[in-house]
């Protein structure tokens with residue numbers, strides 16, 4: 001990853017299973033996101049069935065720089081998966097060592113790697129060997145549970161392997177999303193090792209981003225749930241960073257956002273139900289409108305692209 005992109009000035013889009021697909025990444029980039037990650041993709045899937053799994057990481061020239069996030073637990077398979085992708089032109093890779101979902105951890109992948117730091121190190125070595133150490137990163141939580149925190153130990157490994165970046169979401173795996181992300185740990189890790197640190201966790205507003213960067217000294221940050229609710233968060237964060245005040249989107253701008261996302265989904269959403277994807281997203285964006293309940297009820301009932309167009313017209317009438 002070029003050094004200049006690991007900077008507080010350059011916010012990242014987090015890997016988001018089911019959400020950080022090509023249309024959403026392009027939308028976020030339009031609103032100021034500088035580096036984006038794919039959702040996590042299975043190394044096994046890429047190894048045994050490459051063609052079928054490529055659809056999860058489809059990309060375009062504008063979708064750049066792009067980091068492909070991989071999950072798995074078998075170093076050899078991960079190495080082969082990364083090799084295949086590298087040969088197809090993908091350049092940057094991230095290892096998922098933070099996903100707490102049982103379906104993933106029971107295979108030894110995701111956050112289960114926090115219980116087997118030796119294997120995690122071995123996987124990173126293999127990835128670095130095929131992709132170049134500076135082109136790979138790893139995303140971790142603090143540890144498996146509250147009395148087995150391994151983030152500093154992993155930090156040292158990452159430093160020794162000269163890996164490009166380390167993302168910390170400062171919760172332990174067993175915590176899921178409960179409690180709060182404790183940024184003290186990000187600060188501590190940043191002071192402990194000499195590796196670019198990307199902050200993740202409870203970055204819901206542009207101001208959260210600024211506070212987190214100032215408090216922790218992290219090299220950059222990634223928006224996750226904050227971007228899902230408000231993809232404009234990247235532009236707003238960049239404005240804040242330059243001491244400009246942020247303005248919320250007005251009604252017209254929100255409608256433009258809906259249109260932008262819809263156009264991208266129609267263009268790049270793939271064959272599998274882009275319409276349903278858009279329907280799911282609509283209600284999210286309609287929150288905050290005057291009479292939002294009325295519009296949300298309409299949004300869940302749309303059954304065609306034409307229905308969505310009609311709903312957008314109604315919204316336009318509303319803000320006129």
Ligand SMILES: Cc1cc2nc3c(=O)[nH]c(=O)nc-3n(C[C@H](O)[C@H](O)[C@H](O)COP(=O)(O)O)c2cc1C
Pocket residue numbers: 014015016017018019038039040069096097098099139169181200201202203204222223224225226
């Ligand atoms: C719907 C959803 C999907 C996620 N998918 C992934 C994923 O595929 N890989 C990953 O490393 N983290 C994933 N995460 C975790 C986020 O990348 C991020 O670290 C976490 O949400 C904390 O940031 P936030 O509190 O600002 O949302 C996901 C989170 C959510 C809410």
